[in-house]
Amino acid sequence: MDRDRILLTPGPLTTTLRTKLAMLKDWGSWDGDFIAITARVRERLLDIVHGQGSHVVVPLQGSGTFSVEAAVATVVPRDGHVLVPDNGAYCKRAAKLTQMMGRRATVLPVAEDQPISAEAVAAALPIDARTTRFDALIAASGKCLEGVPGMGFVFIRQAVLDGCAGHSQSLAMDLFDQHQYMEKTGQWRFTPPTHVVVALAEAITQFVEEGGQPARLARYAANCATLVDGMRQLGLKPFLKPEHQAPIIVTFHAPAHPAYDFQRFYQAAKRRGFMLYPGKLTTVDTFRVGCIGAIGGLEMQQAVNAVGETLREMGLTTAPA
Numbered sequence: 536m537d538r539d540r541i542l543l544t545p546g547p548l549t550t551t552l553r554t555k556l557a558m559l560k561d562w563g564s565w566d567g568d569f570i571a572i573t574a575r576v577r578e579r580l581l582d583i584v585h586g587q588g589s590h591v592v593v594p595l596q597g598s599g600t601f602s603v604e605a606a607v608a609t610v611v612p613r614d615g616h617v618l619v620p621d622n623g624a625y626c627k628r629a630a631k632l633t634q635m636m637g638r639r640a641t642v643l644p645v646a647e648d649q650p651i652s653a654e655a656v657a658a659a660l661p662i663d664a665r666t667t668r669f670d671a672l673i674a675a676s677g678k679c680l681e682g683v684p685g686m687g688f689v690f691i692r693q694a695v696l697d698g699c700a701g702h703s704q705s706l707a708m709d710l711f712d713q714h715q716y717m718e719k720t721g722q723w724r725f726t727p728p729t730h731v732v733v734a735l736a737e738a739i740t741q742f743v744e745e746g747g748q749p750a751r752l753a754r755y756a757a758n759c760a761t762l763v764d765g766m767r768q769l770g771l772k773p774f775l776k777p778e779h780q781a782p783i784i785v786t787f788h789a790p791a792h793p794a795y796d797f798q799r800f801y802q803a804a805k806r807r808g809f810m811l812y813p814g815k816l817t818t819v820d821t822f823r824v825g826c827i828g829a830i831g832g833l834e835m836q837q838a839v840n841a842v843g844e845t846l847r848e849m850g851l852t853t854a855p856a
């Protein structure tokens with residue numbers, strides 16, 4: 536079967552045909568056409584966060600973690616100190632990379648099923664969390680903008696970045712230098728992921744056509760509701776309370792049945808055209824299903840149906856077909 540499976544994973548995710556088609560051309564990294572695409576992508580990214588005038592955006596080659604690491608290396612002075620509220624694996628990763636780069640990191644442990652409260656952060660810092668504005672915000676191409684993976688981008692307050700020269704102990708991860716070079720030449724400092732950039736440009740065009748952030752959020756929220764409702768009917772319960780659940784990816788408790796095995800469960804769902812995602816919690820057995828990507832209610836209902844068939848095939852349910 537040569538048909539693309541639907542990725543119910545939080546990046547890479549399912550992209551549209553238009554976004555895939557955008558990758559069928561080759562681009563010179565120094566060429567004016569590609570420079571214009573980079574400039575346009577940066578401008579539109581700033582528009583999305585309403586950062587024009589206050590912030591700049593610095594794209595960087597690599598996955599999201601590369602941009603997290605570069606932001607810490609660039610924004611935090613070498614003798615700086617970072618507070619990492621920790622309610623899961625990505626937080627532990629952020630603390631680890633901070634320490635590996637020689638910065639002090641203090642971890643504020645939070646349970647994996649709890650959000651991080653502004654009060655807890657305020658209590659750990661002697662500053663007023665209500666007035667803390669964001670100085671740096673990190674995201675990646677292959678997430679909710681529905682591009683393909685391969686680059687991240689960091690929004691940094693202009694006034695903050697101005698003071699970041701020489702902070703980075705890394706050459707390739709220095710966002711101050713990356714920004715300076717890009718401002719001066721319009722080009723990326725080192726070879727850009729050209730196909731990823733043009734795919735992101737095309738994905739952002741579709742994001743705007745769809746109605747921007749509110750429309751994207753509404754589609755993901757509807758996907759999430761279809762998924763959670765359908766899975767509940769199959770007896771599968773979300774790990775988080777509904778008030779803490781974001782409509783990006785849902786962690787479900789694994790079926791409490793001795794015959795359950797994630798690998799078999801995954802393979803059976805894949806044969807039906809849907810790729811699930813393993814859990815990442817330390818103490819509870821879970822699996823995850825993404826709600827993001829170029830998919831809608833129909834695909835989510837089909838995914839639920841595939842999970843239902845999988846449960847019946849594996850003998851994990853007594854629910855009628």
Ligand SMILES: *Cc1c(COP(=O)(O)O)cnc(C)c1O
Nearest residue numbers: 546598599600601603625675678
């Ligand atoms: C995606 C993501 C990252 C980066 O992960 P990569 O695999 O490096 O792209 C880091 N933190 C969070 C919360 C994320 O969602």
